[in-house]
Amino acid sequence: MEHAEEQGHVVPYRTLVKVWLLLLILTAVLVFVSTAFHEALSVAALLTLTPLKAGLVFFYFMHLKYERPFLKAMVFMVLGVLILFIGLTFLDISYR
Amino acid sequence: MSTAPAHAHPVHKDYQGAKFGMWLFLFTEILLFGGLFLLYSIYRSMYPIDFHNGGKHLNVIIGVANTVILLTSSLTVAVAITAIQKGNKKLTLACLGVTIVFALMFLANKYIEWSAEIRHGIYPNGPELLKMPNGEKIFYGLYYSMTGLHGLHVLAGIIALLITLDFVRRDKITGTDFNKLENVGLYWHLVDVIWIFLLPLLYLAA
Amino acid sequence: MNTLAHGEASSYRSFLESGDRKGILAWILSTDHKRIGILYLACMVSLFFVAVIIGVLMRIEQLSTSHHIFPPAIYNAFFTVHGVIMIFMFVLPGASAVFGNFFLPIMIGARDVSFPRLNLMSWYFFIVGALVVIASLFTGDGPPDAGWTFYVPFSLRTGTNIPLGVFGVFLLGFSSILTGINFITTVHRMRAPGMTWHHMPLFVWATYATAWVQVLATPIIGVTLLLVIAERIFGIGVFDPAKGGDPVLYQHLFWIYSHPAVYIMILPAMGAITEVIPTFAHRTIFGYRAIAYSSIGIAGLGSLVWGHHMFTSGMGNAANLMFSLFTFLVAVPSAIKVFNWTATLYKGSIEVKPPMLFALTFVFLFSIGGLTGLIQGALNVNVHLHDTYWIVGHFHYVMFGGTGMGFFAALLHWFPKMFGKMYNERVAAISWFPIFIGFNMLYGGMLVLGYLGMPRRYYTHLPQYSTGHLIASIGGFIMAIGLVLFFANLVVALFKGKKAESNPWGGVTLEWHTPSPPPLENFEEIPVIKDRPYIFNPETAQ
Amino acid sequence: MPFFQQASTAADRVDEVFLAITAVCVVFLVLITSLMVYFVIKYNRKRHPRGEDIEGNTMLEVVWTATPTVLFLFMFYFGWTNFDYDRSVPRDAMVINVTARQWAYSFTYPNGKQTTQLFLALNKPAKMNLHSLDVIHGFYIPAFRIKEDVVPGRDNYTWFTPTKLGSFDIMCTVICGVDHANMLSKAVVVPVSDFEKWYFGGEDAPLPGQADAAAVIPLKSESPAVAVLKAKACETCHSIDGSPMVGPTFRGLYGQKHIVKEAGGAEREVVVDDAYLAKAIQDPMVETVKGYPPAMPRNPLAEGDLKQVIDLIKSLN
């Protein structure tokens, strides 16, 4: 088995702190947008900023960026499956 | 050759395998909450106004504060892993300790928040909630289910973190064998990610 | 395929004899995948018998419309418990937990699964879950009576002990998830050198596909069942129409899991008979890749058809259309498999020994079951057939005729390997006759009853259905004789059977290269695989 | 087909699609089975001691993937188009409200007439609006090949055009409690003229099709208490003639001693008197009678109705 990648990638402290700051900023923007502007915009922000934040945690904190492509593909597959489940259920709800 | 004694299980540890198994477990967690997200999105589309109003009774400040707490605790776990990789045991211990403190703070906030709502009669079958329109009953049903299930995960995370802390202290987790720490970290980050989604869905819905 | 020395030297000790502990502890604390497989087998067969006896009691009740041996409340508990045990404790873990645990590591040339302790833990979840379900029968206000589907709002309003029963099922789900995680990791990480993906036996492919379904679908039912419990205890309202909840959403969540679950049941059984057929045809499998990929295809497409259980629930029409379309598409990979199994017999050198007999029976009965599935998958026909005995006939054909027969075939195939004992082949063959005849009377009768309009979950029936019910009941009793014979034969073999050789059938996959029963470590040396599996006749291989 | 009872326009369509798909299925089943048997005999070990390792054949694989796919798509198509028919209500259909509760159906006509059996005019389309007062039920008429779940909180519907005179079973197909199997009724199809005579015949018009449905007694002609029992479906579980049903019979009930179970599980003895009856009828789950399933739905009666029912029970001693 591939011993080389056994130990995992070492992510520098600075990267982690940067990601953390970015996350806090995004949270602030999210809160600001959802309180200050009207509905549509806040939903748009919800749908873009939240996955972005989750993506940052996944890719840097959880080291997904440094994982094998197979694992990355699996993560997206799982999210795809969830979206399909929700989508097909909406197919019922929206055309009743 | 055939007389050689059957050897014990190979000592070789499969780090990649253990991590992969952990990711698989995380997938199941994603789908576990996924079921709730499914319900949330459908009911929100059925009762848009009630969900909007339901969010108004929630305390955005506590919600945001808890977000910051969890994000920061995620950082400290990530730092703990980098630290152990660099052989810095002290920093690892400190970071884990801080993470646990943050986690407890999160639960304390949750407690304050829930008890305030319960005092106002807003809980399943609570007097105030029963007076509200159906959509808001559902909103709060989901609110309690989602934050409750998430809270249980935080609790489980605290226990796991405590055990890891002890392992690091006793050098069972070291710079060359830190897989357990990594896996607990993965779990903790996922708990964080789920909260990242709960914040806008519940607290910012208004 | 490979050259393995397996001299059975005098110092050889099988996994049944090795280990530090004695007695029962040697079993319930063992992390050896083979012992865990046998633990599952023992529990599963016992639970199966409990459920089977309940099934027979239901047949007895249906004998008469004027004399009711069981009051309706008891009958309702009967089919609920029968369904819950059969589905969640027999066919769902079924072939995967028993034969997957025992043979998956051996077949890929590994010493154990990736996480042996987790493996034991999932057995504990299984047994505790089973005990909790059984406890729910005797505590609270009476046994659960809502059917294995626990549809809301009835399951919320009935006074019976639903929460505990549902919690037991939740634990069983957890067990299933942990097994799934274990198997996926094992297949990815533990394959012997040279065991590439396309060198893996097809049973491994099938279990691997199943494991993904277990991991991705089971959590959904987990959270759904938790919500039912929360609804019962706290009244959160998400499924309660009185509070604005939508009962149909419960059905969505339930079937998002439970349809893929039917493929969790059938895939490992299909995998098992894919091992049996080439072994007894003494030739290579026809269409290796087609069979392997169709397992993945079933697993994938199978996640998109859950709505076919809800065609009469008032679902939106776009959803009806999509779900019916996908239902037909997911049948394609099953058809491919059936054709490939048939083609594998072509120019073989066939011995119809008991495992083969049951494997061929599997193909026949599963085909009937699957074809009835097509019939009820057609939208307007489904409107008539939904929730009638037709459906009951369909799912007994696929679950008992499919998964059950596949399980029996696998048991006969691997019994000598697992226990090192040989059963009486003639008795096994004789037991086939009552099983086969009784089966078709029982469930064929149900199909006809269903088309004539007999609804399911009725403790009694209108007089026009009496003949059908009588034939079905008699079929059930005939099958009873066969099944008793079948299992008695194996029990006798366990104690008195003569010693089995290491390769009684002339199989070529890795498990036949180890002694019977295998040693604790499976292999003295991890084998090196050089070629694809199922080469029986190297001289004619293309 | 004499074997199947076909009594609506939908029935022909269902049977057609069913028979077409079944025919294809039988062909394939016979094909597969006979091939298997043939191979087993022809290539038996005795006759054919050496197998041949034929790995596959791309042409064959393609053919037997494509053929079922095409056939399946046809099956889907026929199922779908005919289902579409099932869901498209003609504009001239008479709208009847079906109310389902544990464990009885009742039918309300546009002019306000209410019945426990479904009366229909021959060859006239009728639309059923389905409502449930408690749990999910399944409205099913096998002879019409129609079925639709009756979901609380939802407005489901189905429709049909009856094409045969006679009376046909109505059943419930979704498990809804102890008496699910007895949640039966009849669809009585009569000639248009008979139907109209009843429908436009005012309060006292006799029900149509009496020959077929001898047991039908109009609600009007009964004592008011019995009418309440019928309307609230009490009589689906409680008899007034002493015969055992799901719940205790009313005959001789008054003055009896019962063991009841309180919500907490404690048991105590009660004497059946006015006060007890009132409580047991209005709030049945607070205490349940030992020996009977805890299954009675909450179904509050108006003050006057309650008194009449209690008087009736008293009179049955």
Ligand code: HEA
């Ligand atoms: C092992 C379990 C299992 C399996 C494998 C299947 C397989 C299939 N099932 Fe089944 N099903 C159940 C278990 C299973 N089912 C259960 C338990 C229920 C009821 C649950 C409840 O309500 O309690 C159910 C209910 C159910 C329904 C809902 C009925 C209702 O309640 O209204 C439907 C509807 O479409 C359906 C369809 C199918 C189809 C199309 C397949 C297909 O995958 C079948 C594919 C196989 C074949 C098609 C046969 C082989 C192919 C050939 C021989 C090729 C040649 C054929 C032709 C070219 C025609 N099933």
Ligand code: HEA
């Ligand atoms: C794999 C799954 C499986 C299996 C194997 C069976 C097996 C049987 N089932 Fe099945 N059944 C289900 C799964 C299964 N069932 C499910 C999921 C439901 C739906 C539940 C619901 O509606 O919620 C159902 C519902 C169901 C019904 C419908 C109830 C209703 O709707 O009213 C009936 C009716 O007769 C029935 C009968 C039987 C019978 C007679 C057997 C018999 O097993 C067949 C014959 C077998 C024997 C006769 C065995 C004889 C052996 C002995 C007697 C013991 C001997 C002892 C020793 C050797 C020690 N079952």
Ligand code: CUA
């Ligand atoms: Cu109403 Cu079953």
Ligand SMILES: [Cu+2]
């Ligand atoms: Cu299905």
